[in-house]
Amino acid sequence: MNENFVKTAVIGHPIAHSKSPLIHNTWLGKYELNGSYEAVDIAPDVLGTGVKALVKQGYCGFNVTLPHKIAIIDLCDEIDARAKTIGAVNTVTICDGKLYGTNTDAFGFAHNILETCKDKGWDDWSFAGGRAIVLGAGGASRAVIYALLNQGVPEIVLLNRTREKADELAQMAPDKIIVRSWDERNKIVIDANLIVNTTSLGMEGKPPLDIDISLAPPDALVTDIVYAPLYTGLLQQAKGQNLRHVTGIGMLLHQARPGFELWNGVMPEVTPALIDKVLAA
Numbered sequence: 001m002n003e004n005f006v007k008t009a010v011i012g013h014p015i016a017h018s019k020s021p022l023i024h025n026t027w028l029g030k031y032e033l034n035g036s037y038e039a040v041d042i043a044p045d046v047l048g049t050g051v052k053a054l055v056k057q058g059y060c061g062f063n064v065t066l067p068h069k070i071a072i073i074d075l076c077d078e079i080d081a082r083a084k085t086i087g088a089v090n091t092v093t094i095c096d097g098k099l100y101g102t103n104t105d106a107f108g109f110a111h112n113i114l115e116t117c118k119d120k121g122w123d124d125w126s127f128a129g130g131r132a133i134v135l136g137a138g139g140a141s142r143a144v145i146y147a148l149l150n151q152g153v154p155e156i157v158l159l160n161r162t163r164e165k166a167d168e169l170a171q172m173a174p175d176k177i178i179v180r181s182w183d184e185r186n187k188i189v190i191d192a193n194l195i196v197n198t199t200s201l202g203m204e205g206k207p208p209l210d211i212d213i214s215l216a217p218p219d220a221l222v223t224d225i226v227y228a229p230l231y232t233g234l235l236q237q238a239k240g241q242n243l244r245h246v247t248g249i250g251m252l253l254h255q256a257r258p259g260f261e262l263w264n265g266v267m268p269e270v271t272p273a274l275i276d277k278v279l280a281a
């Protein structure tokens, strides 16, 4: 192996289902780079030794998925402000044996919407155009809210089954985030510029998301970060009402881009062909 070979990976438990190796290896091939990206299964009780082994084996960096996104923070020598605010690390760069953590989920969420708007010619829609309604206050919601604040959303209305979790998340920007009751979800969409599902509801094997968005304005954009199935019940409703809608698969693809750039020096592209390849896998 030559010394410019860039060894990277995704760690998680379980990890066999991960689409990240397919995404990264497609890019390594496309940009003719000298490197590898593999899935490494590390159980929670051996996270520390597992990560040390990656450092010893000369890895340049790795992505982090469930269940390690919070536990990895303590193993990092440094994490950036974004990862601190989101409270999770999904991308680690190894430099001189030290671990630097960041979080690219907010980038992935925002760029999925920005790129879709560009591709579809939705020039009249912008994050700054009005209120965002966010359903869910779990781990992914923290990254979504961070992205919305960064993109200039003027006001975020946050609804979660467990209200205390929404109240806690609202502390990220108390002047911009309003917490409302989960039971208000049907009527709260009336003046939405953006509606986002960040709950796991609607995902294969989970209960459906019980919501009626018929009151949503005709210029609203609807997105779901659940991507299996690609067309969740929420997105089917949006489609049926002729509302602009963005599927969740792009978030997964776009969140992979900054890590790839950090390790390989090339900011890769998300193309329709790559999206099809990942969906077919």
Ligand SMILES: NC(=O)c1ccc[n+]([C@@H]2O[C@H](COP(=O)([O-])OP(=O)(O)OC[C@H]3O[C@@H](n4cnc5c(N)ncnc54)[C@H](OP(=O)(O)O)[C@@H]3O)[C@@H](O)[C@H]2O)c1
Binding pocket: 105, 108, 135, 136, 137, 138, 139, 140, 141, 160, 161, 162, 165, 198, 199, 200, 201, 203, 207, 225, 226, 227, 248, 249, 251, 252, 253, 255
């Ligand atoms: N597209 C992507 O790249 C991407 C990235 C990350 C995550 N995701 C997807 O996003 C989803 C959420 O992930 P996460 O990591 O945030 O999960 P999480 O931390 O476990 O949060 C789950 C969320 O769903 C809510 N929820 C679960 N069951 C519910 C029910 N029966 N009724 C009402 N609310 C319910 C939870 O509410 P409570 O607080 O009340 O429990 C919480 O807000 C998953 O489906 C994941 O696959 C997609």
